[in-house]
Amino acid sequence: MYLAVSEWAISAVLFRCPLPKEQKPIYYISRVLADVETRYSKMELTALALRSAAQKLRPYFQAHPVVVLTDQPLHNILHKPDLTGRMLQWAIELREFGIEFQPRLSIKGQVMADFVLEYSRRPVQHNEPSEKQWWTLRVDGASRSSGSGVGLLLQSPTGEHLEQAIRLGFHASNNEVEYEAILSGLDLTLALSVARLRVYSDSQLVVSHVQNEYEAKDERMTQYLNKVKDTLQQFTEWTIEKIRRTENSRADALAGITASLPTKEAILLPIYVQAKPSITEASTCNAIKANETDDEGWMKDIIEYLRTGTLPEESKQGHKIRVQATRFTLVEGHLYKRSFTGPYLRCLKHSEVLYVLAELHEGVCGNHAGGRSLAHRAHSQGYYWPTMKKDAATYVKKCDKCQRHAPIPHMPSEELKTISGP
Structure with missing residues (x-):
C-alpha cells in the first residue's frame, strides 16, 4: 500500500477543516494550507499529515503494511530518543502501525535512464587495430x-x-x-x-x-x-x-x-577444487559450539530495523525488536550498544566472539582468567553480545591449559576420622 505525502497534506486539511459552500475549493485549500504552514515547520507538517492519514485510514493501516514515499527524514526524526512535545505524541501514535519509510524517486528520470541503458550501443572501430x-x-x-x-x-x-x-x-x-x-x-x-x-x-x-x-x-x-x-x-x-x-x-x-586416456573409451573427467582439508586443525582452546548461535542471528533484526525500519512478521517479536533498538545505533555500518557510563560498545558476531575470547584469555596479554572475569574484561574493552557471561564460562571450562595447570586443592572436604583396625 503506497501513499504520497503531498496527498496526505491536502486530505488532512480537508478532513480537519470542512469546506464552506460560499467559498471556492481551490482558494479555500490554499488559504488553509498557508495558515497551517505558519504554525508548523515543514517536518512537523509532514508528520501531522501522516498522523492524520493514519487516523482516517486506520483499518487500512492495521491490515496492511504501509510504505511511505517521502523526501523528508521522517524515520530518523520519529525514532529519536530526545523527542518532546507534539512530535513525541505523534511518534507514539504512529509506532503501532507497521510503517516503512523509503526515499521518493523520480519515476520519469528512472524510465529515461533505463531506456538509454537498454538501447545504447557503442560503435566498434574496425579500421584501427586495437x-x-x-x-x-x-x-x-x-x-x-x-x-x-x-x-x-x-x-x-x-x-x-x-x-x-x-x-x-x-x-x-x-x-x-x-x-x-x-x-x-x-x-x-x-x-x-x-x-x-x-x-x-x-x-x-x-x-x-x-x-x-x-x-x-x-x-x-x-x-x-x-x-x-x-x-x-x-x-x-x-x-x-x-x-x-x-x-x-x-x-x-x-x-x-x-x-x-584409453582410445576406445569416452571419459568425462570433471575436476573439482577442495579448498579445505578433510580433517579440522586442533586448537589450543575448544571454543563454543557453532550450532549454539548464528553468526549474525541476534543482530540481524535490529540492524534491519535501524536501517530500513522493517520488523519481523510476528507481533511479539516485532515489539521486542522495537524496544531493543532504542539501546543500539549504527555507526558506519557497524552496530553499537549505548553504554550507561562508558563509550559505545561494539557488537560482535559469533566468529568475532571466539577471536576476542581467545585473545583476552590466552593471547599476548592473557592471564587465563575465570569466566566472570573474562566476561567483565571483554565488556571493559568495549565489546558486547547478549550471552557474554555464558560464552566466557563455557570457553574457560574447555580450555586445555586451565585444566592442566589449575591449582588442585589437597585438603579433604571434611575432617578425617580415625578408626581402629579389626
Missing part, C-alpha cells in the same frame, strides 16, 4: 606409448577462456603432434571468425619452421608446414612465438591427460 581485438591461442601436444593428445587454450580479447582436449586415434611423433595441435587450434579459431590471432607454442622446431628460420627437410614435415601456412593466410593478422614450457602449463596438462 590491442583488445587480438585473440590468444596456446597449443601443446603429447606423444606417448599409450597414445597421442592435443591441448588447446583459446583466450578472447575480453578475457574468456576456451579449453579443448583432442585425442589422436593414430600414431604420431612428437613433431607431428605439435603440428596437429597448431592445425586444430587454427580450425577452432576460424570457426569462431577470429581475425587477429597470436599463437604460442613451446616447440622450437615447429615455430622456427613457420617463421622460416629452420628448413623442413623431411617430406612429412614439409606437408604439415605448407598446410599451416595456407591456413594462416585466412587471418587478417597473425603472429607465432615460442614460449617456455612453464608458461604453457595448462595446454600441456590437457595434452598429457588426453594422451594417457
